[in-house]
Amino acid sequence: MTAPAKATTVPGHAVEVHPVGGRPRWRRRLAYTILIGYAILMFIPFAWSVITSFKTLPDSVNLNIIPQPFTTAGWEYALTKLDPPLPVLFVNSAIIAVAVTITNLVLGSIAGYAFARIRFPGREILFLVVLATLMIPDQLRLVPVYVMFSTIGLTRGLGQYVGVVTVLAISATTIFLMRQFFLSIPRDLEDAARIDGAGFFTTFWRVMLPLAGPALAAVAILQFQGTWNGFFWPVVLLQDPDHYTLPLGLFSFVTSGGFSTNWPPLMAVVVMSTIPILILYIFLQRYFVEGIAASGVKG
C-alpha cells in the first residue's frame, strides 16, 4: 500500500542482501548450477512441444530431438482440418482479448482517476465495494451470471462475445492499479489545469492520461494475457463452436476421442496459441514482472 504502482517493487533492482560468507566460490558455483538447471527444466516442455509439432505421429513418441523426418504436416493439419478451424479460434481469441483490454483501459483509467482525485460523497464506500468484489469467486457467479445472460440473449449468436466481454469488462485490479498510479502523481499539474478552467474530463484526458503510460501498459498486458489465456468464462458462456476461443478449442480437441492423441497437430495448436503471449513477453517482459509484483505487494 505504498506510493506508485511501480518504482518500489521493480525486482530488476534486486539488492544483494546476503553477505557472501566463508567460501564464496563454492557457493556461487552451486547457485549457478541450480539456477541453470532449473531454467533448463522450465524450457524443456515448451521446446518439446515445438519439436513434436514438426514430427510425424509415429515419430512423436520417440525421444529424438531432431524430427525424423521433419514435416510440416502437423501444422497443415492444425490449420486446415480442425473443427472449428484454428484461424477461427485465433480470431475469436483476438476479438475478445482486444475488446476486454480496451474496456479495462477506458473504464479503469476513468474510474481510477475519480477514486484518486475527484471528491464525491460515498467515494470511500464505493471503493470498498470495488475491492470487496475481489472476495467473490467467479465460480459463485457462474450460475447467476449465466441465468441473467441467457435471459437477455447473451448466450446466443454474436451475443456470446458480448457476454464474455461484459463479464470481464472491468476488473477491480485494474481500478486499483490505476488509482494507485494517479495518487502518486503530484497535484500541482492538475491544479494548474483546473485554474485555467479545464473541466474534470479535460484535466483527466489532457493532463493526467498522457502521464499514465506505464500504468496503462501494465494494465493492458495483464488484461490481454489474462483474457487470451482465460478458460472459465469462455467455457461457461460460449456455447457455439464457431465462437470458441483457443483454450476452448484445445479443450474440445483434447476431449474428443479421435484427435486427442494426434500429438503433432495438437502440439502445433499449443505452440500457436502461446506465440502471441510469448512475443509480448519477450519484448515487454519488464511490464509482466512489474505488473505481477505490483499487484501482489500492493494488496
Add this chain to the structure above:
Amino acid sequence: MAITTSGGPPSITSAGSARAPSDQATPKRAPGARRAEAIAGYLFVAVPMALFLILNIGALLYAVYISVWRWNLRTGPVTFLGIQNYLDVLDDPTFQRAVQNSVYFTLVWVPLTMAIGLFLAVVVNQKIRGQTFFRASFYFPAIASSAAITTLWIFIVSPYGLFNGIRAALPLDILGSVFGFPPNQNWIHDQDTALNSVIILNAWTTSGTFMLFYLASLQSIPREVYEAAAVDGAGAWQTFRRITFPLLRPGHYFVATVAVIGALQLFDQAIFGGGVNGDPNNALMTMVLYLYNQAFKQFDFSMAAAVGVMLFALIFSATLVQRRLFGRDPEW
C-alpha cells in the same frame, strides 16, 4: 489476480482508507462547484459500479436465492426447498470425493509450491550475473494458458511421452524400482497418479509467480539487519533461518492466501485431464468441477449455486484463518 486475495475484510479496509485524504490540500470551494465535482465523480465511476453491482454483488445475492429453489436450466424456479440443496450436496458421495481431492491438492501443492518459490527467490536475490534472465525464465511457464500447458503436460506424461522416455533412459528409475510403476505408466489417466500429476504440473507453472511475490517481499527487508547478522558472524543458513524466514512473515501470509484460494478453485487442469467427470473414477473431481458438472451436465442450477455459496464461505473462512495464523495485516 494478485490482489484478489488482498486478504479478508480488514486489509480491504486499510487499502480503502489509507490514501483517501490527500484531498484536504485544496482550498474550500463554493457549493455549486462542489456539486459539479460530485456529479463528475459519479459519472466517472458509473459504468464500472453498475457492472460490479449487477455482476458481482447482485450475482452473489442471486446465487443465494437460486440455491434455495429447485431450479434447472429449462424450468427456472419450481419449488422452494430451503436448505435441502445444501444437504443433498453434502450427502452426495461425488461431492465428498471432490472435497477430499481439493483438500489433498491444497495440503500438498501449497507448501510444495511455496517452498520452491521461496527457494528460487532467495537464490535469484543473491548477487549473481544474469539475474534478469533467470527471473524471466522461472516465471516463463506462467505466461502460457492453462489450456496449452495442460495439453502439453498430458502429452509429456502419456504412456509413451517424454517423462517415461527419460525414465527409461536413466540408469536408475526410482519410480519403477521403488514404487513399482510400470515403464509405460499413464500418469494423468490412472486414478492413483492423476491428482499427483496435476500437483506437479501446477507446482511447475506457479512457482515462478510465487518467486516474484517473495522477491518483492525480500526487498522490503532492511539491509542493516543483514549487516548486523554478518557482523555477528551468522552463516548463510542461520541468516536464512533466523532472519530472512521470520522477517518474510507478511510475504508468507500473502503467498499462502493466494495459494490456498487458487488451490480451492482448481478447475482448468482437472477438466482437461479428466473431462467433466474428473475421470478416471472421479480421481480429478474437484469442488469447482463438481459445480460445473451440476450446472452444465446435470443442468441442476440450484445444486450448482449451493456449491458456489459453500465455496465462497470456505474461501472466506480460509482467508480469515490464515490471517489468524500469520498475524495481522501485511505491513505494506
